[in-house]
Amino acid sequence: MPIIANPGKPPELPNGMGYFSFSHCSDAIILVWHEKKIGIDIERLDRDFDYEKLAKKYFFNSNKSNNSSEIYKKSILNQWCAVEAAIKWDHGKLAKDIKEWQYSENEKTLFHKKKKLKLKFTQITFYKWTFSLAYKDSSHFMPNIICSSGIV
Numbered sequence: 715m716p717i718i719a720n721p722g723k724p725p726e727l728p729n730g731m732g733y734f735s736f737s738h739c740s741d742a743i744i745l746v747w748h749e750k751k752i753g754i755d756i757e758r759l760d761r762d763f764d765y766e767k768l769a770k771k772y773f774f775n776s777n778k779s780n781n782s783s784e785i786y787k788k789s790i791l792n793q794w795c796a797v798e799a800a801i802k803w804d805h806g807k808l809a810k811d812i813k814e815w816q817y818s819e820n821e822k823t824l825f826h827k828k829k830k831l832k833l834k835f836t837q838i839t840f841y842k843w844t845f846s847l848a849y850k851d852s853s854h855f856m857p858n859i860i861c862s863s864g865i866v
Contacts, residue, residue, distance in 0.1 A: 724805050735802050742843055753803030753848040755795045760842065765790040772812050792844060793817045796835045799848035800824040803833060824848060 719725040727734060735754040736745040739761070746754045765787040773793055797815045801808055804826065816825045824833045836847045 724802070735799075737798070737802070737845070739843065744845055746847065748849070750849065750851055751803060753799040753801070754845060755798035755802065756843050756845040757791055757795045758842060759788070759791070759839065759844055761791060763791075768794065773817065789819070792819070792837055792846070795844055796824060796837060796846040796848065799835060799846040800826070800833050803848040803850075804829075804831065 716728055716731075717725050718728065725734075732747055732749045733751045734745060734747040735752050736743065737754050737756045738744070739756050739758050741758070742756055744754055744756045746752055769786075769790050773790065796817055797812060798808065800815050801811050804811070811826070814826050814828050816827065818825070822835055824835055825831070826833075833848045833850055835849070838845055838847075
């Protein structure tokens, strides 16, 4: 499959060959292809990060409420993962776009405030990773198919 990879731009496929997105973390890489535009991000479930600082700095819908810190941390990790998938879908820039995306876990939607763009997302936990898929139209989308190779 011929991949077009111009410097400073996300890789893409020639017209008519669909869309793909990929992501990686310390011990995994994931690639997704679909006939419609799609974005993906993967994170380790045990990723060590300052989730409270991240939530305060970037995310508006992050109420700690009465949840335990582990549940809250997973919630922020899922939000981060979904927003990164949306940024990849939109071919945006993390530093520029992270504050523009609003995450709604209940509705499974992401909304870009400036662009008035609404995406759907699916999150899947698979072994020791969580990943998010961001997409516009879910009418032909089946997020429950996973092919894996080399699982440790």
